[in-house]
Amino acid sequence: MKDPMLVVKNLKVSYKLKDRVVRAVRGVSFKLVEGQSLCIVGESGCGKSTLGYAISVSLPPNAVIEEGEILVNGVNILKTDPVTVRGKLVSLIPQDVGAALSPLNTIGEVFADVLGSIGGGRDSSLKVASDILKSLGFSDPQRILKSYPHELSGGMLQRVLIALAISLNPKVIIADEPTSMVDASLRREVVDLINTIRYNYSVTTIIITHDIAIAPSLCDITAVMYAGKIVEIGPSKSLIEKPLHPYTKMLSKSIPRIMKLVELKPIPGLPPDLGSPIKGCPFAPRCPDVVGDLCYNVEPEEYRAGGRSVYCHLYGGASHDTISA
Amino acid sequence: MPVSLGYIVQRLFLTLIVVLGVVTIVFIATRIIPAHPEFLWAGPHATEEQLRKAREELRLDEPIIVQYVYYLKSLLQGDLGVSWRTRNPVLKDIISALPGTLELAITGFAIGIALGLPLGLLAALNYGGFIDKIVRTSTIAGSAIPIFWAALIFQLVLAIKLGLLPGGHRIDPSLAIVTGFKPITGFYTLDTLLIGRLDLFIDVVKRLIMPSLIVAIYPMSLTARMTRSLALESLQEDFVRNLRSWGVSDSTIIRRYVLKFIIPPLVASLGLSFGYTLVGAFLVEVIFAWNGLGMYIVMAILSYDYPAIIGGIMIVAIFYTLINAFVDILHAHIDPRVRL
Numbered sequence A: 001m002k003d004p005m006l007v008v009k010n011l012k013v014s015y016k017l018k019d020r021v022v023r024a025v026r027g028v029s030f031k032l033v034e035g036q037s038l039c040i041v042g043e044s045g046c047g048k049s050t051l052g053y054a055i056s057v058s059l060p061p062n063a064v065i066e067e068g069e070i071l072v073n074g075v076n077i078l079k080t081d082p083v084t085v086r087g088k089l090v091s092l093i094p095q096d097v098g099a100a101l102s103p104l105n106t107i108g109e110v111f112a113d114v115l116g117s118i119g120g121g122r123d124s125s126l127k128v129a130s131d132i133l134k135s136l137g138f139s140d141p142q143r144i145l146k147s148y149p150h151e152l153s154g155g156m157l158q159r160v161l162i163a164l165a166i167s168l169n170p171k172v173i174i175a176d177e178p179t180s181m182v183d184a185s186l187r188r189e190v191v192d193l194i195n196t197i198r199y200n201y202s203v204t205t206i207i208i209t210h211d212i213a214i215a216p217s218l219c220d221i222t223a224v225m226y227a228g229k230i231v232e233i234g235p236s237k238s239l240i241e242k243p244l245h246p247y248t249k250m251l252s253k254s255i256p257r258i259m260k261l262v263e264l265k266p267i268p269g270l271p272p273d274l275g276s277p278i279k280g281c282p283f284a285p286r287c288p289d290v291v292g293d294l295c296y297n298v299e300p301e302e303y304r305a306g307g308r309s310v311y312c313h314l315y316g317g318a319s320h321d322t323i324s325a
Numbered sequence B: 001m002p003v004s005l006g007y008i009v010q011r012l013f014l015t016l017i018v019v020l021g022v023v024t025i026v027f028i029a030t031r032i033i034p035a036h037p038e039f040l041w042a043g044p045h046a047t048e049e050q051l052r053k054a055r056e057e058l059r060l061d062e063p064i065i066v067q068y069v070y071y072l073k074s075l076l077q078g079d080l081g082v083s084w085r086t087r088n089p090v091l092k093d094i095i096s097a098l099p100g101t102l103e104l105a106i107t108g109f110a111i112g113i114a115l116g117l118p119l120g121l122l123a124a125l126n127y128g129g130f131i132d133k134i135v136r137t138s139t140i141a142g143s144a145i146p147i148f149w150a151a152l153i154f155q156l157v158l159a160i161k162l163g164l165l166p167g168g169h170r171i172d173p174s175l176a177i178v179t180g181f182k183p184i185t186g187f188y189t190l191d192t193l194l195i196g197r198l199d200l201f202i203d204v205v206k207r208l209i210m211p212s213l214i215v216a217i218y219p220m221s222l223t224a225r226m227t228r229s230l231a232l233e234s235l236q237e238d239f240v241r242n243l244r245s246w247g248v249s250d251s252t253i254i255r256r257y258v259l260k261f262i263i264p265p266l267v268a269s270l271g272l273s274f275g276y277t278l279v280g281a282f283l284v285e286v287i288f289a290w291n292g293l294g295m296y297i298v299m300a301i302l303s304y305d306y307p308a309i310i311g312g313i314m315i316v317a318i319f320y321t322l323i324n325a326f327v328d329i330l331h332a333h334i335d336p337r338v339r340l
């Protein structure tokens, strides 16, 4: 067994607001070895992006890491100067393609500053940038470098963002909803591109998505997040073919499947407000298989089966004497 | 070219209308004040006959509308009339007074921006912290303090009590007489250097420090406040987080990205505030016995010197509207999103 490249241990992240605290990530743990890829799926507002920003050391100023560790290649990046981590150990492929780059700077300026942050002049930076762009399939990198973001199509921008994220050879890359803002016709292309860089650079990848359908083609492992926690994690294929957690089951039923005329079932209700305290299983109010008081009062513990972890009372996670206590 | 010729013509036309409006209002205001400027014109101890002749020369007995038409007629020929107080052509008086005001206002304005910009950035980067609180409190105070009050306090403490800096005048009056100093451009810092008199230059600079610091208070507060809020807004943009996550340092992000968003709106509102700074300079001039347009207009008002009042205020109006037009055009040039 290889040493893990990325270890996240009991990570808790909150946002401090004027009148309340939003607990966006409430204790997340997982491990990935070099080159492995993880999909994080879940509805919006579950803390997926927050987890991604925490790992890429780019949380907004009002966020606080309450607890936990993030180790990259054995280094605790939360205790290291961010300047030596960002872009070099961990990098981010951001969510909103349209707002991801400054409208007043050319792509070349951004590359020059990103590559310049490890030393090296403007000309050599642009040379490197043009090589990276070429390797990602741009036939005329010089033109791209001279362009402003609004002069490029969504698909091109997506590739530029990927190029920027990998330009300092990070060990871990996090892609936040890489397919959500591009045309359906381009999804395949983006998925292929991420797979290509993953193999070519043997980089450990985390892909955040609310589209559980793309998980098997993109990732070895899939983690389902709900209300700031992982509720189920395991090998992508088996997790999607045979989901255990009721939430995972409902997520996979809610996706449209080409050629199959099954009725789409959106999940009724909304995820809980992370700004208020949560008691018991956070999914209980929406769960079709809810088992009375137990689910409402006791937080489910981990239950392991066949390389899978699931946090649900259906599988006997919690012992019954905790209720009476 | 983001600015069309049509736009420039339109702005010049607008300037013309504003100036005409100002001239008309000031003209009417001076004529309905119950004053007797013929006493000034005829000199002390004038006889009835001399006073009658003075009223005739000044056309004071004609209907206002006739006086107004005469005034506009000579204005069209570039003639602002003769000052009743100094008996010089008003235009000549204004041209010699203007550099004093501009030297003061421009120096104060530049100091204000040079201090306000870094203060605002520092506050934004320390959002909610100690530096931020200090900058925020002092900029609110800075834009609320009445300028003449600040001028009096500065003068009292720095000049009169502590004797650190001279308390008035653009140049030491006796030194100017002894050395036979004659203004060339009217900007004394420049003129003293042009004639190669370092001692005079130092005297002029010393006298400029206090009044220009007072003039700087308002632009500094405005710059710091605007820079802070614009920077805070930009720092929340996705692209700032992304640049950080790719390894770009905060100072590079500020210098090469955030400033591009801050400068255009800053130029726009600072440009508009230059008019306010000019007015501030007028007040400071009066308190520091500073020979400039403010002093000239105040003296004109005190002595019912109608042509000087109208001419002086008209020049201010022209300046004000032209600066605004210039700022808009500049804004369009540095912000690629603006088209005029």
Ligand SMILES: Nc1ncnc2c1ncn2[C@@H]1O[C@H](COP(=O)(O)OP(=O)(O)O)[C@@H](O)[C@H]1O
Binding pocket: A015, A016, A017, A022, A024, A042, A043, A044, A045, A046, A047, A048, A049, A050, A051, A060, A062, A274
């Ligand atoms: N900068 C922020 N300040 C305060 N709350 C935030 C901030 N960013 C996200 N949140 C809150 O944190 C929770 C998780 O958000 P996020 O991580 O973006 O979820 P996801 O990516 O799964 O949609 C949400 O309730 C969201 O409103």
Ligand SMILES: [Mg+2]
Binding pocket: A048, A049, A050, A095, A176
């Ligand atoms: Mg998100």
